[in-house]
Amino acid sequence: xxxxxxxxxxxxxxxxxxxxxxxLPKGYEMVLQTENFPPFNMAxxxxxxxxxxxxxxxxxxxxxxxxxxxxIPYSMTLRFPWDRxxxxxxxxxxxxxxxxxxxxxxxxxxxxVGPIAQYESVLLSAPGSSLKLTSLEQAKGYTIGAxxxxxxxxxxxxxxxxxxxxxxxxxNLQKLxxxxxxxxxxxxxxxxxxxxxxxxxxxxxxxxxNSAPLYxxxxxxxxxxxxxxxxxxxxxxxxxxxxxxxxxxxxx
Numbered sequence: 001x002x003x004x005x006x007x008x009x010x011x012x013x014x015x016x017x018x019x020x021x022x023x024l025p026k027g028y029e030m031v032l033q034t035e036n037f038p039p040f041n042m043a044x045x046x047x048x049x050x051x052x053x054x055x056x057x058x059x060x061x062x063x064x065x066x067x068x069x070x071x072i073p074y075s076m077t078l079r080f081p082w083d084r085x086x087x088x089x090x091x092x093x094x095x096x097x098x099x100x101x102x103x104x105x106x107x108x109x110x111x112x113v114g115p116i117a118q119y120e121s122v123l124l125s126a127p128g129s130s131l132k133l134t135s136l137e138q139a140k141g142y143t144i145g146a147x148x149x150x151x152x153x154x155x156x157x158x159x160x161x162x163x164x165x166x167x168x169x170x171x172n173l174q175k176l177x178x179x180x181x182x183x184x185x186x187x188x189x190x191x192x193x194x195x196x197x198x199x200x201x202x203x204x205x206x207x208x209x210n211s212a213p214l215y216x217x218x219x220x221x222x223x224x225x226x227x228x229x230x231x232x233x234x235x236x237x238x239x240x241x242x243x244x245x246x247x248x249x250x251x252x
Contacts, residue, residue, distance in 0.1 A: 022225040030074040030218075030226065032063065032096045033085040036168075038193040039250045040099045040117055040214065041078065048080035058248045059099040062116050063216060065237060070229035081167055083149050093221045099214035101151040111222050113230045115213030117243055121152045123209065124184040124191060126176050127202030136161065136209050145172035145181035155210055156185050170194045176203075189250070 034041040036048065040059040043050035055078045067074045074096075079085050089097040090109060101119075102112055123139060125131045133139055136159040146153035146163035156163045163185055166172055173194050175181045183206060184191070195203055218227065234242075241247040 024072070024223060024225060028073065028223075028226075029094065030067070030072060030096050030222075031092070031094055032074050032076045032098065032216075033089060034060065034076070034078050034098050035080060035082050035085060036078065037099060037187075037190060039189060039248075040119075043078045048078075050078040052076055054078075058243075058250065059116050059214065062234070062237065062242050063098055065242070066113070066116075066216075066230050066233045069233035069236065070226075072226060072229060081148070086149065089217060089219060093219050096216055096218045096222070098216040100217050101212045102215050102217075103151055103154065105154075106217070109220070110217035111220060111224075111227050112215045112217060113227060113234060114215030115243070116216060116234065117214040119190065119212060119214060120188040120208050121155055121210035121212070122186060122188050122191070123206040124176065124186060125182070125204045125206050126179075127200075127204070129204045129206075131204065131206050133207040136207070139183060139207070142182040143180075144183045144185050145175050146185040147172070150187075151212070152185050152187055152210075170197075173198060173200065193250075 034055065036042045036046065037057075039057055041055060041057040044054040044056055052075070055076055060076070064076070085097060089095045099117055100106070102114075123133065123144070136156065139161060144156060144161060144163040146156055146165050147169035148165035148167055150169070153163050153165055164181060166175070169186055169190065172181065172184045172186065173191070176184045177200065188208075191203070195201070216230070
């Protein structure tokens with residue numbers, strides 16, 4: 001009877017024990033890339049290149065904590081332009097990109113972890129304007145400025161409109177103020193950061209045409225164990241307030 005009890009106890013302890021994490025390839029390290037997209041990710045001092053601790057922002061903080069909890073080594077670099085880091089994440093194993101939205105076109109191109117944040121796509125007009133629209137279709141006939149290759153620009157183009165794309169989204173603020181464009185297609189709260197930085201008030205929200213989560217996009221060859229660990233860490237962090245106004249008041 002004692003022998004049977006001991007065997008039963010041993011079997012129960014094995015069943016109840018937590019499963020060990022799968023091993024990652026020896027020397028594995030994720031190469032993370034991002035861009036200036038405040039307040040989510042940005043270089044200290046607004047530069048177009050930064051590494052590691054010189055990268056700030058809500059998403060940068062969240063991603064660092066995710067990798068720490070998941071026990072996955074990584075490096076983090078902020079580069080310019082967006083096209084470059086997007087393409088290298090598509091092409092190079094062990095590469096990741098944040099913060100980016102999961103559009104229908106992008107969905108099959110990466111493995112995804114998230115959401116790590118949320119944003120809205122908006123059309124803005126200059127101070128003093130009272131223009132209001134109910135759809136992007138009504139924006140035909142207006143000159144629209146947008147950020148080249150961004151999800152916002154792609155959504156505008158998908159509606160048959162042709163935005164005037166800039167290499168930096170903040171350039172559109174000055175274009176709007178000087179009348180070079182009629183409307184600025186951008187992200188909220190990103191535009192609020194740029195407006196505050198430039199001391200500009202009174203921009204008018206003409207239309208909110210999309211609300212979308214932001215993700216960490218990973219190269220398709222990324223081991224599933226990496227994706228699983230990161231998502232588990234993020235889910236845990238969300239219960240602690242990450243990604244909310246309580247922990248990140250600059251979002252709201």
